[in-house]
Amino acid sequence: MSHTSSGPRVGLFVTCLADMFRPSVAFATVQLLEQAGCRVEVPERQTCCGQPAFNSGDRQTTADIARQTLDAFDGYEYVVAPSGSCIGMLHQYSDLFDVSDPYFQRAKSLAARAHEITSFLFDVLGSSALEAQLKQLRFEQKVTYHDSCAGLRELGIKQQPRQLLSHIQGVELEEMDEAETCCGFGGTFCVKYPEVSNRMVSNKSHNISNTDAQTLLGGDLGCLLNMAGKLKREGKPIEARHVVEVLAGMTDTPAIGEADYYRAKQL
Amino acid sequence: MQINTPFFKQRAHDALHDENLQTALAKLKTGFPEKRAIAVERMPEFEALRNQGRDLKNHIMEHLDLYLEQFETKVIENGGHVHWARTAEDANQIILDICQQVDAKTVTKGKSMVTEEIGLNDFLEQNGVQPVETDLGEYILQLRQDHPSHIIAPAIHLNLEDVSEAFHAHHNRPKSSDPAVLMQEAREVLREKFVAADVGITGANFCVAETGSTIIVTNEGNGDLTQTLPKTHIVVTSIEKVVPTLEDMTLFLRLLARSATGQEFSVYNTLSTGPRREGDQDGPENFHVVLVDNGRSEMIGTEFQEMLRCIRCSACMNHCPVYGAVGGHSYGWVYPGPMGSVLTPQMIGIEQGGMLPNASTFCGKCESVCPVKIPLPKLMRHWREDEFQKHLQPKAARYGLASWAFLVKRPALYRCFTRLSNWLMRSWAGKKGRLSKLPLASGWTDWRDMPAPQSQTFMQAWKQQQKTGDRS
Numbered sequence: 001m002s003h004t005s006s007g008p009r010v011g012l013f014v015t016c017l018a019d020m021f022r023p024s025v026a027f028a029t030v031q032l033l034e035q036a037g038c039r040v041e042v043p044e045r046q047t048c049c050g051q052p053a054f055n056s057g058d059r060q061t062t063a064d065i066a067r068q069t070l071d072a073f074d075g076y077e078y079v080v081a082p083s084g085s086c087i088g089m090l091h092q093y094s095d096l097f098d099v100s101d102p103y104f105q106r107a108k109s110l111a112a113r114a115h116e117i118t119s120f121l122f123d124v125l126g127s128s129a130l131e132a133q134l135k136q137l138r139f140e141q142k143v144t145y146h147d148s149c150a151g152l153r154e155l156g157i158k159q160q161p162r163q164l165l166s167h168i169q170g171v172e173l174e175e176m177d178e179a180e181t182c183c184g185f186g187g188t189f190c191v192k193y194p195e196v197s198n199r200m201v202s203n204k205s206h207n208i209s210n211t212d213a214q215t216l217l218g219g220d221l222g223c224l225l226n227m228a229g230k231l232k233r234e235g236k237p238i239e240a241r242h243v244v245e246v247l248a249g250m251t252d253t254p255a256i257g258e259a260d261y262y263r264a265k266q267l
Numbered sequence: 268m269q270i271n272t273p274f275f276k277q278r279a280h281d282a283l284h285d286e287n288l289q290t291a292l293a294k295l296k297t298g299f300p301e302k303r304a305i306a307v308e309r310m311p312e313f314e315a316l317r318n319q320g321r322d323l324k325n326h327i328m329e330h331l332d333l334y335l336e337q338f339e340t341k342v343i344e345n346g347g348h349v350h351w352a353r354t355a356e357d358a359n360q361i362i363l364d365i366c367q368q369v370d371a372k373t374v375t376k377g378k379s380m381v382t383e384e385i386g387l388n389d390f391l392e393q394n395g396v397q398p399v400e401t402d403l404g405e406y407i408l409q410l411r412q413d414h415p416s417h418i419i420a421p422a423i424h425l426n427l428e429d430v431s432e433a434f435h436a437h438h439n440r441p442k443s444s445d446p447a448v449l450m451q452e453a454r455e456v457l458r459e460k461f462v463a464a465d466v467g468i469t470g471a472n473f474c475v476a477e478t479g480s481t482i483i484v485t486n487e488g489n490g491d492l493t494q495t496l497p498k499t500h501i502v503v504t505s506i507e508k509v510v511p512t513l514e515d516m517t518l519f520l521r522l523l524a525r526s527a528t529g530q531e532f533s534v535y536n537t538l539s540t541g542p543r544r545e546g547d548q549d550g551p552e553n554f555h556v557v558l559v560d561n562g563r564s565e566m567i568g569t570e571f572q573e574m575l576r577c578i579r580c581s582a583c584m585n586h587c588p589v590y591g592a593v594g595g596h597s598y599g600w601v602y603p604g605p606m607g608s609v610l611t612p613q614m615i616g617i618e619q620g621g622m623l624p625n626a627s628t629f630c631g632k633c634e635s636v637c638p639v640k641i642p643l644p645k646l647m648r649h650w651r652e653d654e655f656q657k658h659l660q661p662k663a664a665r666y667g668l669a670s671w672a673f674l675v676k677r678p679a680l681y682r683c684f685t686r687l688s689n690w691l692m693r694s695w696a697g698k699k700g701r702l703s704k705l706p707l708a709s710g711w712t713d714w715r716d717m718p719a720p721q722s723q724t725f726m727q728a729w730k731q732q733q734k735t736g737d738r739s
């Protein structure tokens with residue numbers, strides 16, 4: 001299906017981390033949305049959801065960023081991002097405005113339209129939307145899945161990515177212990193309290209390597225960068241990917257933090 | 268109690284390298300949470316009870332004056348006394364006065380976090396009254412001149428050898444490492460103290476307005492001896508513990524036991540309703556309740572009012588990955604874990620307590636298990652807002668945030684910046700795909716690699732594709 005189809009008009013919230021570190025996550029999201037019949041656009045005036053300011057206690061800056069994001073995503077039927085954490089933040093925008101502020105209602109409206117990608121595909125569009133395409137994919141790997149905190153506890157994302165993955169041939173999911181325990185990323189937490197964060201991500205890495213999984217999957221790039229970085233530092237052979245890369249069949253790019261063999265060969 | 272909260276990072280560092288502590292914390296991590304999960308599983312209406320608990324507590328906080336006055340009236344009708352203590356100092360003085368009126372030499376104490384909060388033991392000792400803790404954990408801590416590291420399992424940070432040594436040093440008996448022998452030893456020593464005590468001090472889990480009763484919930488039964496044997500019983504508790512009726516109390520008892528230890532009911536649930544009446548077999552001659560405020564009433568009407576719902580079950584710390592990594596003493600004051608990270612700044616000031624509400628990833632686990640649904644992460648964020656407004660955050664953090672905000676609010680400039688840093692990181696990483704060192708990010712790269720950007724930024728790549736129409 002092409003992006004000229006007549007399905008819902010979706011604004012892609014790229015997320016600052018996917019923009020900077022892993023464009024394939026955003027491209028995979030676009031592809032999945034288009035396969036499901038959506039018309040996808042990428043508003044130019046988006047940057048970051050504002051979480052670093054919000055969690056640092058700077059409400060004024062957060063509100064400024066919220067206004068900018070609200071303006072950028074005006075008029076889209078849906079706003080979709082490959083991150084439960086950023087969508088969780090978008091859902092909180094209305095708390096930043098006085099009820100009499102016009103942005104309050106707009107923030108309420110955005111919250112109703114903003115979805116994390118796996119939840120959008122599964123809960124909003126319905127599981128059958130993509131089933132046929134997913135069934136044609138093959139990913140011969142044992143995988144384990146980390147439930148990122150905001151997605152899990154703020155948005156109720158647990159089964160959606162697992163259900164979608166289950167359609168792909170060859171994927172075998174082995175759950176790790178404490179899959180729902182925080183990986184220790186926490187935005188600026190990981191640099192403000194590095195030792196505590198390190199303990200948390202070490203526990204995570206331990207639980208991941210206790211499975212037979214070759215690949216770690218998750219739905220939030222912040223957590224994945226943290227866990228991939230730890231696994232690599234520890235010299236563990238487990239690769240890390242955002243779940244949308246697998247769902248979109250885009251697994252020929254090197255995994256997170258892996259050497260780019262293609263590029264290495266070219267050089 | 269001495270305030271060590273500003274040294275959270277150093278204390279956390281020490282805790283992470285303390286093997287005994289880490290062994291104890293590993294047990295805690297699986298112990299209480301697993302038991303809680305089973306108890307919740309067995310009770311389909313648990314979620315409904317949590318909502319009821321939250322709503323009822325909200326109602327109480329809206330009418331706190333009314334219920335407290337009703338409680339006071341009932342206590343007096345029952346022949347007891349009620350004392351209002353605005354500050355910790357007031358509370359200590361009131362308690363000392365009561366002890367001195369009855370010429371008390373020693374007082375036995377049941378487990379009470381409020382008396383930790385007001386620093387009662389030190390104060391009594393300085394004034395010639397010897398307090399004796401009777402909760403086993405608290406007793407061990409007292410021997411070691413230590414403090415609780417958990418609100419319901421105060422000595423969770425100690426191991427058997429620590430206990431054995433403490434007993435050996437103080438009990439004048441042969442050293443043993445057999446838990447049963449140690450338990451018996453504690454029983455025998457404490458039994459003498461119970462009989463000798465002039466005053467018994469307990470806390471209260473709840474104060475019931477309709478009857479003027481207080482209740483303590485324990486698993487050891489020490490509280491019962493503490494409050495029935497001496498002539499004078501002083502209940503030291505705080506103003507948010509009042510509930511309207513006995514039935515309301517039972518709602519919280521059901522939530523409390525399951526959330527705390529995964530028990531369906533705690534072993535001893537002991538109600539005290541005034542002093543001994545004619546014909547009573549036992550009970551104290553004098554019954555006092557000291558209602559401590561110590562900053563709580565200031566929370567009413569603010570965003571922190573929700574914190575007054577707390578029933579001190581400890582579920583939030585039992586499930587907290589930060590508490591699980593560093594233990595309770597790292598928090599540097601009386602209340603540890605997520606509930607402590609909200610309460611401590613209220614009680615010691617955000618200037619000293621600011622480390623705590625920042626020591627959270629906002630993973631939300633605490634809120635998800637809290638029996639009265641306190642939005643702990645949101646309240647910690649409120650403290651960060653308070654810090655931000657008062658310019659209390661470290662300079663580097665403030666300037667970092669301000670520069671970042673400047674860029675983020677200017678999308679075109681932001682694109683230039685991301686393109687540049689994306690290119691820089693890729694160049695540094697070379698073929699490796701990741702960086703083992705990154706300027707200004709040593710907090711990250713000291714412990715883990717930084718995956719390098721995969722390619723140019725998405726926004727660049729997307730623009731190119733849109734231009735060329737190439738969607739491959």
Ligand code: SF4
Nearest residue numbers: 577578580581583637
């Ligand atoms: S905040 Fe909630 S979970 Fe924590 S001790 Fe209080 S009632 Fe229990």
